[in-house]
Amino acid sequence: MDFNNGKAIYLQIAEHVCEQIMLEHWKAEDRIPSVRELAVELEVNPNTVMRTYDFLQQRNIVYNKRGIGFFVSPNSKSEVQAYKKGIFIEEELPRVFRNIYLLDIGLDELKDRYQLFVDQNFKTS
Amino acid sequence: MNNTLNSNRLGMLIQRQWIEFGKIYLMSLAVLAGIFIAFYGYSIYNVYRQNADNHALQSMLSFRPYLFVFMSLLFITIISGTYFSNLGQKPKAIFELLLPASKLEKFFVAIFYTTILTTVSYLLVFFLVDLGFVSYIRSNFSSSYSYFDQESGREVVVDQLMFFYKQEINSKVYLMTFLPYLLSALFLLGSIMFTKFQYIKSAVLLTVYILLYILFMLKVIQFFTQDTIRISEGVFSEEVNILRVICGLGVLVTVAVWGIGYLRLKEKEV
Amino acid sequence: MITIKNLNFSYSKSRPLFKNLDLNLQGGRIYGLLGKNGAGKSTLLKNIAGLVYPQEGSIAVLGKDPTQRLVETLQQISFIPEEFHLPAVKSDAFVKANSGFYPDFDHSYFKELIQEFAIPVHEQRLADMSYGQKKKYIISFGLASRTKLIIMDEPTNGLDIPSKAQFRKVMASALTDDRCFIISTHQVRDLDNLIDTVIVLNDRKVVMNATIDQLANSFLFRKMVELPSTVIYAEQAMGGYNTISVNSGDEDSKVDLELLFNAVLEQKIQFENLLNTSYNEQYA
Numbered sequence: 050m051d052f053n054n055g056k057a058i059y060l061q062i063a064e065h066v067c068e069q070i071m072l073e074h075w076k077a078e079d080r081i082p083s084v085r086e087l088a089v090e091l092e093v094n095p096n097t098v099m100r101t102y103d104f105l106q107q108r109n110i111v112y113n114k115r116g117i118g119f120f121v122s123p124n125s126k127s128e129v130q131a132y133k134k135g136i137f138i139e140e141e142l143p144r145v146f147r148n149i150y151l152l153d154i155g156l157d158e159l160k161d162r163y164q165l166f167v168d169q170n171f172k173t174s
Numbered sequence: 175m176n177n178t179l180n181s182n183r184l185g186m187l188i189q190r191q192w193i194e195f196g197k198i199y200l201m202s203l204a205v206l207a208g209i210f211i212a213f214y215g216y217s218i219y220n221v222y223r224q225n226a227d228n229h230a231l232q233s234m235l236s237f238r239p240y241l242f243v244f245m246s247l248l249f250i251t252i253i254s255g256t257y258f259s260n261l262g263q264k265p266k267a268i269f270e271l272l273l274p275a276s277k278l279e280k281f282f283v284a285i286f287y288t289t290i291l292t293t294v295s296y297l298l299v300f301f302l303v304d305l306g307f308v309s310y311i312r313s314n315f316s317s318s319y320s321y322f323d324q325e326s327g328r329e330v331v332v333d334q335l336m337f338f339y340k341q342e343i344n345s346k347v348y349l350m351t352f353l354p355y356l357l358s359a360l361f362l363l364g365s366i367m368f369t370k371f372q373y374i375k376s377a378v379l380l381t382v383y384i385l386l387y388i389l390f391m392l393k394v395i396q397f398f399t400q401d402t403i404r405i406s407e408g409v410f411s412e413e414v415n416i417l418r419v420i421c422g423l424g425v426l427v428t429v430a431v432w433g434i435g436y437l438r439l440k441e442k443e444v
Numbered sequence: 445m446i447t448i449k450n451l452n453f454s455y456s457k458s459r460p461l462f463k464n465l466d467l468n469l470q471g472g473r474i475y476g477l478l479g480k481n482g483a484g485k486s487t488l489l490k491n492i493a494g495l496v497y498p499q500e501g502s503i504a505v506l507g508k509d510p511t512q513r514l515v516e517t518l519q520q521i522s523f524i525p526e527e528f529h530l531p532a533v534k535s536d537a538f539v540k541a542n543s544g545f546y547p548d549f550d551h552s553y554f555k556e557l558i559q560e561f562a563i564p565v566h567e568q569r570l571a572d573m574s575y576g577q578k579k580k581y582i583i584s585f586g587l588a589s590r591t592k593l594i595i596m597d598e599p600t601n602g603l604d605i606p607s608k609a610q611f612r613k614v615m616a617s618a619l620t621d622d623r624c625f626i627i628s629t630h631q632v633r634d635l636d637n638l639i640d641t642v643i644v645l646n647d648r649k650v651v652m653n654a655t656i657d658q659l660a661n662s663f664l665f666r667k668m669v670e671l672p673s674t675v676i677y678a679e680q681a682m683g684g685y686n687t688i689s690v691n692s693g694d695e696d697s698k699v700d701l702e703l704l705f706n707a708v709l710e711q712k713i714q715f716e717n718l719l720n721t722s723y724n725e726q727y728a
Contacts, residue, residue, distance in 0.1 A: 059696075088617070096640050268523060268528065
């Protein structure tokens, strides 16, 4: 995992976990790696992973069964979506908006380009 | 008390120190044996060269006591002087000092190696070399003389080609056996105190102290015996008693030097 | 686990190395000890291990004075120095001779570590191995002894790149609540994300002892194009500056240890003040 962007590590790990959930590598009620297992895999301090898991617990993305481990919450996918949407709106959107404003790109042009993008990448013919 | 002195740990420590120290030890032992063999061999060669005449036979093994004493002192001081030489090298010293054994245990093992083991192995090596050569000599030559002993009223036969350990030793000699251990203690202390060239520094220091001591004693004795005549026959007129005192002092000083060595080991920083 | 009070130490009278140094270390942490060359990192570690004796002050390791070199204390200290020596014997002989001194030594864990690090223990004698292999061996032995305190002086020095990754993994799995790791290092990048508490040694004292979380709460580490007045410290980098500012909001950025270290060395007083205020604000 590339930890080179300026975000706090525990948040980067959280995004990594969310990614796994979105891609359905970890499905609802699946047991996710223990704090130590994930720490070893990502080569980070276990305390950091603990912080990540706490963070995700607060958002109901994962939950803890005492003595057994951490599991993906039943409705995690929607929680992850909500979380990621929040990040996108707060972090990425302002950057995009700034550029749109400075480069004077109209919203209609954006809409057309978006449609083209979806057609090319997500619709099957 | 069982945390400071644990017999299990002592055994482990002895084994561990063997890994560090064993090779040096065995090599020294081999060199020692080599030197013994050289002396014995040369003396036999000499006898053959002189066609084994009586005079040559008589003095063939006369070098033994000197060899025995000199090499014993040399051997024990070298072993003792190198035992703690590790402490002078930082990389090795860290592991030595941090090894989870008490200071007392480490020191006891040091004494074990520098006294018990050296004594036993030295005597053994000398015995074996002597056994080998003297057996050969006795099967080819013989040399003895006899004299009349006035005290017991009998004729005494002296075999000049005896095994070294079978000879009769003057009991006074036993009083001096503290000497190698005293030297061992001193050189052990030197190997703890000095970080480099421990052996040479210890030897030099020892020589200096002895010289100063002799000078001092001479002056003191001179001062006290100036213009005096010895009149009575006191306790100290007999050589044995003087030797006994020296022996006692020697033992005390040996123990004291070991004590100082232990303290220095306790304070060793690296 | 470790309490240092009022430590005064010097190798020579004219140049004191530590003056009234205080430091407290807890279990369950991986401490990164940073400092310039000659600041005394190795010496501090040696003081903690009882290898050198302070002129003044007290040190308590697991409640005992390390200068006493008590067996129970030594059994809980693993010291992995920068320079070390291994004897010319095979690993089995070495382990047989030395592991018995550590009551908690874990032989199966040792074997796992040797495998993880791929050290050729069956083929070569210890003294004949390369420096990096010897280092990995000593690290494995130290970790396998399961001591409560593990002190490492530049552990990644001499390790090749795959070994550094292996080292990180091993460290991540070795940390438990009752163990304390103190790692002195210049190569913070090697230990990035593993260190959870930063100690900076400078000018004969500890000038910083803070967790990464505390630092992330108090400061903001950002790459910027311009330098607004809120920036405390900045270094030129490609495309702008790497900066440190006070974290007024609730933002969370990744703590850049190298940047932080340089900043502490240059403007330490301001940092101490800022750190104190942040603590007060948070914990008052």
